[in-house]
Amino acid sequence: MAGEQLQVLNALDLAKTQWYHFTAIVIAGMGFFTDAYDLFSISLVTKLLGRIYYHVDGAAKPGILPPNVSAAVNGVALCGTLAGQLFFGWLGDKMGRKSVYGMTLILMVVCSIASGLSFGDEPKAVIATLCFFRFWLGFGIGGDYPLSATIMSEYANKKTRGAFIAAVFAMQGFGILAGGIVSLIVSAAFDHKFKAPSYQLDPVGSTVPQADYIWRIILMFGAVPAGLTYYWRMKMPETARYTALVAKNAKKAAADMSKVLQVDIEAEESKVEKLATEPTNSFGLFSKEFAKRHGLHLIGTTTTWFLLDIAFYSQNLFQKDIFSAIGWIPKAETMNAVQEVYRIAKAQTLIALCSTVPGYWFTVALIDYMGRFAIQLMGFFFMTVFMFALAIPYHHWTLKPNRIGFVVIYSFTFFFANFGPNATTFVVPAEIFPARLRSTCHGISAASGKAGAIIGAFGFLYAAQNQDKTKTDAGYPPGIGVKNSLIVLGVVNFLGMLFTFLVPEPKGKSLEELTGENDQEDRPQVDQQSPSTRTGPV
Template sequence: MGKEQLGVLNALDVAKTQWYHFTAIVIAGMGFFTDAYDLFCVSLVTKLLGRIYYTDLTHPKPGTLPPNVAAAVNGVALCGTLAGQLFFGWLGDKLGRKKVYGITLVLMVICSIASGLSFSDHPKSVITTLCFFRFWLGFGIGGDYPLSATIMSEYANKKTRGAFIAAVFAMQGFGILTGGIVALIVSAAFDKSFKTPTYAENRAASLAPQADFVWRIIVMFGAIPAALTYYWRMKMPETARYTALVAKNAKLAAADMSKVLQVELEAEEEKVAKLTEDRSNSFGLFSNEFAKRHGWHLVGTTTTWFLLDIAFYSQNLFQKDIFSAIGWIPSAEKMNAIHEVYRIARAQTLIAMCSTVPGYWFTVALIDYMGRFAIQLMGFFFMTVFMFALAIPYHHWTLKPNRIGFVVIYSLTFFFANFGPNATTFVVPAEIFPARLRSTCHGISAAAGKAGAIVGAFGFLYAAQSKDPTKTDAGYPPGIGVKNALIMLGVINFFGMVFTFLVPESKGKSLEELTGENEEEDEATEEQATPNRTIQV
């Protein structure tokens, strides 16, 4: 038998879906919308930066970013995100979810704007400024991961909790889609207005000064949705689970949730005091008790997120290079700088609209019926299958008549990433750890994911280069080639399937039931009653 659930927490668990649930999804989700926009919009302008700042007009081909610069531009925000997930995840358990939530949003607004500014037009200055502010932008984004997931899990009822958390994460799909649409609109407007010639026609004129505005507008646009969300975030009350179980304030928890649920809730001060004073309910992250109860769970959430993000971020950040490799996007010298942004944005918007966004919402619709485990296992399985389907007959796909087939199968890998582990790795860590460690453990799991993203961002950049040193551009070293890089991603997805077996199913259970916070007192009492039951070996 477990402890009797606190009334305020039980009220949240059994509450019918109400307006406040949708409000919480939108408020938390707009943070994720901004996160995705800011993280992935840089992939739309990376080639443009190379053409503007690294083109030698005596060379027959447009300039590209040197490998170390390209790695920094694509990966520096991910490094900041990793640090932010660890720091703000820990801070969210120490100071409360709400207090830290506003800090991350302000940081995102300021750094989104600053990323599009530079102190001069010298290439080193522009790239240094961009990378500096994108690191701190990533730091703010990092905080949004554990806080948004934890807040939504602690507000939700147990019947549809998975769908609510997944809906917050699904806003990432709209962020990626919006990034493509904004890039399409901005590039089309400038390209049409100035009728810029292609690089082959006029090298100097193809790099019109207006191109410098294009990337800055695209990057800075990310500040708008974050700024619009700030007021509503500050109006959200602290979650009852933090207030009652961590801050130990029964009156405030009952008062806050009475307003949210629009019912009268009793402040159970004695029950909260008894629950929080129990020694068996106070073990720390680095204790043997945590290792015994949740150690393998943490290994499961960190390894699966790490492996997933290697593949997911490789695909997202470098799909423009893959599309160029198979010839779906024309060679750069056949376009001007602005039109190249348009073509890249069009390709990525099409992928997002047809596969990325639907994949997220399939998860939202089915996660509380199929369960987290089944969706994650299925997603990794199909990602593995489709990666090998692209990689093994790779040269078949590079032939012009077969390019559409490549794009369709490539889109399916995005669909099953999002109707699969990309959503579930976000949902599960927000459910299976104790309230006092929930934000911290989610931050650790997410940081492991961003470590995988960094491996993907830096590793794929080099690995996917041509195997023939004579065919590499701008000083890129010869790599293993796109084909072998895709095979590697298939193998990584297979191992994601294997490590999924360490992650428990959390469908339909209350958070306290999952974490054992309702059973600890009875277990401790039983141990005291039978002190000599230890088996000698």
């Protein structure tokens, strides 16, 4: 039988949308803006790194990063992110959300700057230093996932909670867009400033010494939004759900939320003590009770995020290679180094502006009306359809008159990723697990996603770089090809659609109703009548 909700939590659930909600979205969202900028800006400069550090004098073509080096540069931050999600997710449940929140930002600021200052006597030293700092940058970014999602879910009201959490994640779209815009500005400025007779195009495509500044400036810019957010993060009070349900401090929870909501809230210390003794509020992550109540939920959130990120990150990190394969970006030897950065940034900015960013905000607008389940299922379905539409007639799209059609359909895959599972896989784990395990379970789900991203980054790198059997002039063995890569991604998206049926629908319910944390005798009855009211398998 469900018990009466704590007054402080009920006040949060029923609160009208007000200024503190938007403040929390901006503070948490700026972390995600920085996360996306840092993770995806590397794809804008990897070709430049190859030109600068791996060009062989007298070679017929500009230098490119060897596959193992490119995999390390692109993927090392994802490895750090996975580790950070697990570590800071666990720490957020042990020490509190706010206590850990500042650590992640400091790490991001320091490592963003250090990444741009990667120096060495030879190319290997520069790349090794860059990879070292990119790992720790990813470690800080990883902490932002469970903490931002958990903080926003615990601050939000139940009516618009999905939109608020999705709005935090939607800042990722602006971060990707900002990476493209900053790269456009920096490369355009350098291209104009250093255009001199000695800097004209030659048969192999020129690379001036000043080009080394471009990638450093682009990477270091990621420290700016993170640094601007630090003060406001430290001013946020701890969430009432952590303070009351985990730290068992009813007085502090009531005092903090009284200030935030500007209403008088009773502390209810006796009720908090009573809840603390309930069996439903004491089982651990590795207990049989957790497996019974939330085991399938955790399988659902981890598998869908894992499958989604295989497709999403391989597309984002290597879309420059796909655009080159269909001829949308000219061959490297026809451009100088700065112009190549500009063309890659222009292509990725266009995709972000026309499909990535709108997709996120469609989710924000509709998630509390359509529900998480419907949006995620729809997103995976259309991603599958569009991937196969690109893959099956792939050679048709490589013909010059059809390239725009390829880009349009390719853009739709990004739109439905973001108006779909890329947003919902972030939202749902912050809602369906108990407060004392919420950050940990979100971290596990997110880390599963990053494991998929690592597969996308490392596994599909070779397919993207070695598009067909004719591309062997760099000495690399032929890969499985862009066409087969797209087919594999289509299958991955289809599997994501199937595993979505393990994910519950939290729309319109309080967090405690979903997790059973205010139960006194037994859990709430599960209503399986329709996707809009389903709580998922238990």
